[in-house]
Amino acid sequence: xxxxxxxxxxxxxxxxxxxxxxxxxxxxxxxxxxxxxxxxxxxxxxxxxxxxxxxxxxxxxxxxxxxxxxxxxxxxxxxxxxxxxxxxxxxxxxxxxxxxxxxxxxxxxxxxxxxxxxxxxxxxxxxxxxxxxxxxxxxxxxxxxxxxxxxxxxxxxxxxxxxxxxxxxxxxxxxxxxxxxxxxxxxxxxxxxxxxxxxxxxxxxxxxxxxxxxxxxxxxxxxxxxxxxxxxxxxxxxxxxxxxxxxxxxxxxxxx
Amino acid sequence: xxxxxxxxxxxxxxxxxxxxxxxxxxxxxxxxxxxxxxxxxxxxxxxxxxxxxxxxxxxxxxxxxxxxxxxxxxxxxxxxxxxxxxxxxxxxxxxxxxxxxxxxxxxxxxxxxxxxxxxxxxxxxxxxxxxxxxxxxxxxxxxxxxxxxxxxxxxxxxxxxxxxxxxxxxxxxxxxxxxxxxxxxxxxxxxxxxxxxxxxxxxxxxxxxxxxxxxxxxxxxxxxxxxxxxxxxxxxxxxxxxxxxxxx
Numbered sequence: 139x140x141x142x143x144x145x146x147x148x149x150x151x152x153x154x155x156x157x158x159x160x161x162x163x164x165x166x167x168x169x170x171x172x173x174x175x176x177x178x179x180x181x182x183x184x185x186x187x188x189x190x191x192x193x194x195x196x197x198x199x200x201x202x203x204x205x206x207x208x209x210x211x212x213x214x215x216x217x218x219x220x221x222x223x224x225x226x227x228x229x230x231x232x233x234x235x236x237x238x239x240x241x242x243x244x245x246x247x248x249x250x251x252x253x254x255x256x257x258x259x260x261x262x263x264x265x266x267x268x269x270x271x272x273x274x275x276x277x278x279x280x281x282x283x284x285x286x287x288x289x290x291x292x293x294x295x296x297x298x299x300x301x302x303x304x305x306x307x308x309x310x311x312x313x314x315x316x317x318x319x320x321x322x323x324x325x326x327x328x329x330x331x332x333x334x335x336x337x338x339x340x341x342x343x344x345x346x347x348x349x350x351x352x353x354x355x356x357x358x359x360x361x362x363x364x365x366x367x368x369x370x371x372x373x374x375x376x377x378x379x380x381x382x383x384x385x386x387x388x389x390x391x392x393x394x
Numbered sequence: 395x396x397x398x399x400x401x402x403x404x405x406x407x408x409x410x411x412x413x414x415x416x417x418x419x420x421x422x423x424x425x426x427x428x429x430x431x432x433x434x435x436x437x438x439x440x441x442x443x444x445x446x447x448x449x450x451x452x453x454x455x456x457x458x459x460x461x462x463x464x465x466x467x468x469x470x471x472x473x474x475x476x477x478x479x480x481x482x483x484x485x486x487x488x489x490x491x492x493x494x495x496x497x498x499x500x501x502x503x504x505x506x507x508x509x510x511x512x513x514x515x516x517x518x519x520x521x522x523x524x525x526x527x528x529x530x531x532x533x534x535x536x537x538x539x540x541x542x543x544x545x546x547x548x549x550x551x552x553x554x555x556x557x558x559x560x561x562x563x564x565x566x567x568x569x570x571x572x573x574x575x576x577x578x579x580x581x582x583x584x585x586x587x588x589x590x591x592x593x594x595x596x597x598x599x600x601x602x603x604x605x606x607x608x609x610x611x612x613x614x615x616x617x618x619x620x621x622x623x624x625x626x627x628x629x630x631x632x633x634x635x636x637x638x639x640x641x642x
Binding site: 183319373391 | 397400401404405407408409411412413426427428446447448449450451452453455456457459460463464506508511543544547587588617618619620621
C-alpha cells in the first residue's frame with residue numbers, strides 16, 4: 139500500500155513538473171476565458187448557457203488530452219530512460235506500478251478539474267450568473283470518463299508500446315464511445331451479416347460514454363432525474379477495473 | 395494459456411457490462427440520432443460531426459446558435475438563381491429572404507434537441523418576421539417531436555411551443571385578434587424571446603392598442619437588450635405621439 143501511494147505521488151509530481159502539462163493547463167484556461175468572449179456573440183438572451191457549456195467542454199477536452207498524452211508519454215519515457223528498471227528492481231510489483239501510475243494520473247486529473255472549474259466558476263460569478271448543483275455533477279461525470287479513458291490508454295500503451303498507436307486507439311475509442319447510438323443505427327442499416335456481427339461485438343466492447351455524458355443534458359431536469367450517479371460509478375468502476383486487470387495481466391508477462 | 399483465458403473472461407465481462415447498460419433509458423435514443431434527423435447545411439457538416447463525435451454536442455450547438463444569429467443578423471446572403479426562386483417564399487414583408495433560416499434552426503436543435511429558446515426564436519422569426527408560417531409550423535412539429543418527454547409538465551417548453559402552433563393557426567385562418575391574444579399568452583408565459591415581444595408590441599400598435607404596446611416597449615427598453623433599446627426609444631416616442639393624437 140505504501141509503495142502504491144509513493145508511485146502515485148511520484149506520478150503526480152512528474153505530471154506537475156512537466157512543461158507540457160503546464161502549457162496545456164494554461165491553454166485550457168485561456169480557452170475557458172474565450173468562452174466569455176463568445177457570450178458577446180451569442181445574443182443578449184443566451185449568454186450564460188454559452189459560457190457554461192464552453193467552459194465544461196474545455197475542461198473535458200483538456201482532461202482528455204492530459205490523460206491520453208501524459209500517460210502514454212510518461213510510461214514510454216520510463217521504459218526508454220530505463221527508470222522503470224529502478225522502480226521494478228525495488229520491492230514493487232508490476233501491478234503496483236500500473237496502479238500507482240493510474241491513481242497518480244487520476245489525482246492530477248482531479249486537481250486539474252478543480253483548478254479549471256474554480257477559474258470557470260469565478261468567470262461565471264463575475265458575469266453575475268449562477269452555478270447549479272448539476273454543474274458539479276457534470277464535473278464528476280467528466281472525472282468518471284477520464285477514469286475509463288485512462289484505463290484504456292494504459293492498456294493501449296502497454297499492449298502496443300507505440301506512442302502513435304496508443305494515442306490513436308484511445309482517441310478512437312473515445313469517439314466510438316460517444317457514437318454508440320449512431321453506431322447501432324449504422325449496424326441496423328448494414329446488410330452483410332459478418333460485418334454486422336463484428337460491429338455488434340465492437341458495439342458491446344467499446345465504453346458507453348453516453349451513460350456518463352451528463353454535460354449534454356444537465357440543464358434538463360427530466361433527463362437529470364433519469365441519470366443515476368450510482369449506476370455511473372458502478373459502470374466506471376467495473377469497466378476501469380476490467381481494463382486495469384487486462385493491463386496488469388499483459389504487463390506481468392511483458393519483456394521490457 | 396492461462397493468460398489468454400483470463401483475457402477472454404475479462405472481455406466477456408465487458409460485453410455483459412455493456413449489454414446491461416447500453417439498452418437503458420437515456421437521452422440518446424434513436425430520436426436524437428444525427429443520422430435520423432440528418433444534419434442540414436452541408437457547409438458545416440464536418441465541423442458539426444467532429445464536435446459531435448468528440449462528445450461536444452452542446453458546445454457545438456452554441457457555436458451553431460451564434461452562426462444562426464450572424465446569418466439572421468447580417469444582410470440576406472442568398473440571391474435568386476432561378477426564375478422560380480423569385481416566387482418561392484413570396485410574401486408581404488421579406489420575400490424569399492433568409493431562405494436557409496429554418497435549416498440553421500434545425501441544425502442547432504439537432505445538435506441540442508433540448509434548446510427550447512431556439513424553437514421559440516426560430517418559430518417567431520419564421521411566422522411573423524419572415525412571413526413563412528408553413529416553415530414555422532414545420533419547426534414547431536420538429537420541436538414537439540424532440541420535446542415530447544415534457545408532455546406531462548404543464549409549464550414546459552413543449553406546451554409553450556403548442557401555444558406558438560395555435561397562434562400560427564389563427565394567423566393562417568385570418569383570426570388576427572385571437573392570434574394577438576395567443577401571443578400575449580406566450581409573452582406573459584415569460585419564456586418568449588425579445589423578438590416575439592417586439593412582434594406583439596407592433597401588432598398592438600397596428601390594432602391601436604397603444605397602452606399595451608407602450609408597456610412592452612418600456613419593458614424592452616428596461617431589459618437593456620442592445621438590439622431593442624434604440625428601437626424601443628423610437629417606438630415609445632411614436633406611440634406616445636399616437637396616443638396624444640388619439641385622445642386630443
